[in-house]
Amino acid sequence: MTGDGADVVRVTPTLSIPRAELRFRFGPSGGPGGQHANRASTRVELRFDVATSPSLGPRQRARLVERVGPEVRVVVDEERSQARNRAIAVERLAERLAGGLRVERPRRPTVPGRAAKERRLTEKRLRSERKRERRAGPDEG
Numbered sequence: 001m002t003g004d005g006a007d008v009v010r011v012t013p014t015l016s017i018p019r020a021e022l023r024f025r026f027g028p029s030g031g032p033g034g035q036h037a038n039r040a041s042t043r044v045e046l047r048f049d050v051a052t053s054p055s056l057g058p059r060q061r062a063r064l065v066e067r068v069g070p071e072v073r074v075v076v077d078e079e080r081s082q083a084r085n086r087a088i089a090v091e092r093l094a095e096r097l098a099g100g101l102r103v104e105r106p107r108r109p110t111v112p113g114r115a116a117k118e119r120r121l122t123e124k125r126l127r128s129e130r131k132r133e134r135r136a137g138p139d140e141g
Contacts, residue, residue: 007019007020009022009090009093009094010094011094011097011098011101012098012101015055015056015060015097015101016055017048017053017055017097018055021048021049021053021054021055022046022047022048022090022093023046023047023048023049024044024045024046024086024089025044025045025047026041026042026043026044026045026082027041027043027045028040028041028042028043029042029043029077030043030077036080040080040082041082042077042079042080042081042082042085043075043076043077043085044075044076044077044082044085044086044088044089045073045074045075045089046073046074046075046076046086046089046090046093047071047072047073047074048071048072048093048097049070049071050064050065050068050069050070050071050072051065051070051071060101063100063101064097064100064101067099067100068096068097068100072093072096072097074089074092074093074096075089076088076089076092
C-alpha cells in the first residue's frame, strides 16, 4: 500500500499522500523491557489531518470525514525498532484510508427461484410429518 518513493504514501491507485502531510510523534514504549525500553523512543504515533489535506479531492475528503473522522490517528509500539514501527504505522494509515474510500456496491434484492421454493416446501412437509409421527396418539398415553 505504501509507495516506492520515500516522499509519498500510496493509498489507492488514484490517491497518494505526501509524507510532509503526516505528523509523527515518538515516545517510549510501555511495558517491560529493561533499559532499552526505558531509554529508546520506539513508540510511534502517526496523525493525518483529513479535513485540511490538499491531497484529497472534495468527494474523497467528504467520504473520509464521514467514515473515519476529521483526523486519523495510528499508534504502534509492537517492535523494538522505531523505523519498523514507523513503517507499520504508515501501512495501517494507508489501509484505514483505503477502507474509508472503498465504495460498496448496493445490494440488489433477489427473488428465490421456483426450485428453491419447492425444496423449502418439501423440507417443511417432511419436518411436519416427522414431528407428527413423534406425537403420542390418544391410546398411547
